[in-house]
Each structure stands twice: as C-alpha cells, then as structure tokens.
Amino acid sequence: MSRLLIPVLLALAGGVLIATWWPGAPDAVRTMLAGARGAAAPAKPEPHAAAGPEPERSGLVKLTDDQVGKAGIRTDGVGGGNLSRHLHVPGTIVPNANLTARIAVKTTGTVVELRKGLGDKVAKGEVVALLDSREIADAKGEYLAARVSAALQKTLYERDKELWDRRISSEQQYLRSQASYQDLKVKEDAARRKLTFLGLSQAEIQALPNQPEAQFERQEIRSPLGGKVVERRVDLGAAVGRDNLETELYSVVDLSTVWVDLAVSPGDLPLVREGQTVAVRAEATGGAARGRIVIIVPVLDQATRAARVVAELANPDETWRPGSFVGAEIVISDKPVRVLIPASAIQTLEGRPNVFVRVAAGFEARPLKLGRSDDAAVEVTEGLEPGEAVAVANTFTLKSELGKAAAED
CATH class of the missing domain: 1.10.287 (Helix Hairpins)
Structure with missing residues (x-):
C-alpha cells in the first residue's frame, strides 16, 4: 500500500511546482494540475489590488488663491458688450471756427486805450478798446x-x-x-x-x-464773442482803419469746445460718416476724451492727398490746447454681442483657442468657438456662458503650468 502511495504524492508535488513556476504551460494542463492541487489542499482567495487615486481632469491647473495672487493672474466675469472696429488716424487740435471772432474797427482813427492783453478773458459785448475818430x-x-x-x-x-x-x-x-x-x-x-x-x-x-x-470823437470797441484773447494786433496810439491800415485789434476764441482736424486717407474715407464717435488721446499728457465727427470736407488736401475730417470735442476745463498733436480712433462699427471676452484671455492649446475658467481647484482650460473680433475683444459663440469667471491677465503663466503638468505625466 505504501508503495502505491509514494508515486501519487510525487506526481502531486510536481504538478504544484509546474503550475506555480511555469505560467506559460497550456491551460488544460494548468487546469488539471490546479484541480489536482485543489483536491490536495483548499485554494486561498487571491487578495484584491488596492484602489489607486482617481485620475485628474485634463486641462486642470491647481492653484490656491494665494498662488493666483502672487502670479498676478487677474480674473473677470464673462458678459455681453459691444464689438467695435476702429480706424486710427493722426489729428491736430484747432479752435472751433464757429466760436472764433476778430475784433475789428470800421472807421479810421487812433487807439487811445487797450483794455485786454493776451490770455485775458472777455465777455460778449465787453469794451476791449477805445478809439478816437x-x-x-x-x-x-x-x-x-x-x-x-x-x-x-x-x-x-x-x-x-x-x-x-x-x-x-x-x-x-x-x-x-x-x-x-x-x-x-x-x-x-x-x-x-x-x-x-x-x-x-x-x-x-x-x-x-x-x-x-x-x-x-470817442468810440468804444466791443467784443462780439465771449472767450479768451489769443492775439493782439495793435499797440497803444496806433492808427487804424481803412487805406492800408490795420483794422483788426484782437482775436478772441471760445475754447469751451474745440475741433480735431483728422487726416483720413482716401481709401478709408468711405468708412467715415458724420456723427461717428471719435476717441482722442494726447500722447504727451495722457489725456483722453470722446467727441463726434461734425464735418467731412469733400476736397482732398493738395499737399498730403488726405481728406480733412473734423470732430468736435467738449473742452470745459480748457485742457485741450489748439496746436496739440493727438491720436484718434474713429469707431466705424459698433455691434452688440452676447458673450465678449478680452483678446488677452485667449491662449492657443493644441491648435485651438482656449480660455482658463476659474474653478474651485484653480483654473480649467476650456476650448472655445470664436466669432467676430475687434481691436481688443473677441466674440465667443460656443464654450462660455455669461457669469463665468475667466483669467484675463498673465494667462501665459497658466499655459506654462499646464505644459509642465503634461510633460511630467
């Protein structure tokens, strides 16, 4: 009996060794040997692999509020607005021709008194000089x-x-x-x-x-317009009047409004119309204001071959001085859109325009479908809704962080 039992035990031990150390064995042999091994000893349950961490969302840049502030990333809410196109032209501040007057005499005589000097304010109807005639x-x-x-x-x-x-x-x-x-x-x-x-x-x-x-013989010379004296043409005791004598005493300008002479090329002239808004900026002082086009001169300038376009600008504080050079932007179109974002908010990822939307964990890159655009903003037709917050400044930092995370993965 013992002689018969010894071969069986040797076969069983060999089967266990083959099933354990030779995984490439045929499935039938492995099944048979595993069955034989199971008959000899109960199989132990295999332990389950431990569950790993959930994968992170693609396009997510994790940043705390403190990190966002240090990086200089500024966010702004998404909303509607007007999409405007601008025409950039040079300009010069000049007096309003409708508010300019020359104080002149209509008779011969001698100037006996001059009551105003350069820069003095003058009221309408005020006596500015006396004449003996x-x-x-x-x-x-x-x-x-x-x-x-x-x-x-x-x-x-x-x-x-x-x-x-x-x-x-x-x-x-x-x-x-x-x-x-x-x-x-x-x-x-x-x-x-x-x-x-x-x-x-x-x-x-x-x-x-x-x-x-x-x-x-005494005649009072009065100003027909209120404003400031910008020129004095005669001195005390001068003979004035007809017969090749000086007739103008003063030039007076009301600077409460001024004109902006704009030089527009003939190719851009069809885009310009009376009543359009003009944004004016003085590079020297940084001052800015808005006005409207009031005159489009139909004749081109013989020297520059540019069209003269005149815009009227309010100047209650007299900060805009005639003779100053300015830059002007003529609003040639102004259309409302539902979703409008700054052009600085857009970054290109994998060949598609994206914005970084503010989420609880940081910022999430979101692809967009864009529409029309102007000098500073872009219309979004798909991918954003009004009220969402997006990064509008230092967005390249978020793009760099997203690239680093992709490289590490």
Whole structure:
C-alpha cells in the first residue's frame, strides 16, 4: 500500500511546482494540475489590488488663491458688450471756427486805450478798446442834426395836417409839409444806419443826445464773442482803419469746445460718416476724451492727398490746447454681442483657442468657438456662458503650468 502511495504524492508535488513556476504551460494542463492541487489542499482567495487615486481632469491647473495672487493672474466675469472696429488716424487740435471772432474797427482813427492783453478773458459785448475818430464825430453830428430837423418838421407837419382837416389852410401847404417831413425822416434813418455800420449799438445811438460834445470823437470797441484773447494786433496810439491800415485789434476764441482736424486717407474715407464717435488721446499728457465727427470736407488736401475730417470735442476745463498733436480712433462699427471676452484671455492649446475658467481647484482650460473680433475683444459663440469667471491677465503663466503638468505625466 505504501508503495502505491509514494508515486501519487510525487506526481502531486510536481504538478504544484509546474503550475506555480511555469505560467506559460497550456491551460488544460494548468487546469488539471490546479484541480489536482485543489483536491490536495483548499485554494486561498487571491487578495484584491488596492484602489489607486482617481485620475485628474485634463486641462486642470491647481492653484490656491494665494498662488493666483502672487502670479498676478487677474480674473473677470464673462458678459455681453459691444464689438467695435476702429480706424486710427493722426489729428491736430484747432479752435472751433464757429466760436472764433476778430475784433475789428470800421472807421479810421487812433487807439487811445487797450483794455485786454493776451490770455485775458472777455465777455460778449465787453469794451476791449477805445478809439478816437474824426469820422465817428462827423457821423454823430450828422445824425443829431438830421434828428432835430426831422423832429421839427414833424411838428410842422402835424400842425398843417390839423389846419387842413379844419379847412383853415390849403391842401398844398399840407402836402408840402408832409413831403418835407418824409424827406428829413429818410435822412435821419440814413444817418442812424451809418452809425450802426461804424460799430455803434442802438443803445449808444439813443444816448447820443445826452452825450457831451467833447466825447463825440470817442468810440468804444466791443467784443462780439465771449472767450479768451489769443492775439493782439495793435499797440497803444496806433492808427487804424481803412487805406492800408490795420483794422483788426484782437482775436478772441471760445475754447469751451474745440475741433480735431483728422487726416483720413482716401481709401478709408468711405468708412467715415458724420456723427461717428471719435476717441482722442494726447500722447504727451495722457489725456483722453470722446467727441463726434461734425464735418467731412469733400476736397482732398493738395499737399498730403488726405481728406480733412473734423470732430468736435467738449473742452470745459480748457485742457485741450489748439496746436496739440493727438491720436484718434474713429469707431466705424459698433455691434452688440452676447458673450465678449478680452483678446488677452485667449491662449492657443493644441491648435485651438482656449480660455482658463476659474474653478474651485484653480483654473480649467476650456476650448472655445470664436466669432467676430475687434481691436481688443473677441466674440465667443460656443464654450462660455455669461457669469463665468475667466483669467484675463498673465494667462501665459497658466499655459506654462499646464505644459509642465503634461510633460511630467
């Protein structure tokens, strides 16, 4: 009995060794030997492999709030806006031609007083100079004489009319008196118009009968516009008037609004229209303002072959000084869009535009489908919704971090 048992035990031990150390054995042999081994000893359950960590989401850059702040990454909420296209042109600040006046004299005379200097403020109707003129004195005398004669003849005419109505005097006397009065009245009106042409106001003409004769030669020169004196053309005691003499005393400009002369090339001119918004910026001072196009001159400049386009700019503080060079952006289109993001927020990953969306663990790269764009912003047609927060500054840092993580994997 023992002789028969010894071969069986040797075969069983050989089978166990083959099943354990020769995994490439045929499945049938392994099954048979494993069955024989199972008959000899119960199989132990194989231990389960320990569960590993879940894989991280692709495109996720893990950053804490402190790390985001140190990296200078700035976020902004996604929303709608206007998509604008701009035309960049050079420009020059010039006075508003509708608010510029030249104070001139209309008669010959001598300047006896100048009340304003360069840069002084002037109110509309304010006296800025005094002039002595023989021509003015003669015109005032003619007017007063015609006025007195017309008044006297008016009295005679009214008396003769009353006598004629009562049939006391003849009709011929009445008609002669009427004709004389009308003639003198015409002369009085002509003398008044002459004074008005020489620069006297209606109030000054009405006050002439009470004016001393010694002041008949004196004429007050008034400003027709409120503003600032930008030029003085004469000195005290200068002879002014006609016959090749200087007629202008001052130049006055109201700087509450100014014009911006823009030079637009003929190729861009079809894009420009009156009423378009213009953003103006002075490189020297950093000042910026917005205005509107008011004039498009139809004739090109003979020297530069550029079109002159004029924009009007509010200047309540008089910070925009005529003669300054500026850069201007003409808004040639302005369309509303539902989702608009800055162009600085977009990074190209694997050949596709992406943005980094703020999530709880940091930032997640998200591919986008883009639409129209302008100088600074891009329309998003797919991939973002209003209200989501995206990185808009130092986004290249996030792209670098994402590349490092991909390289380590």
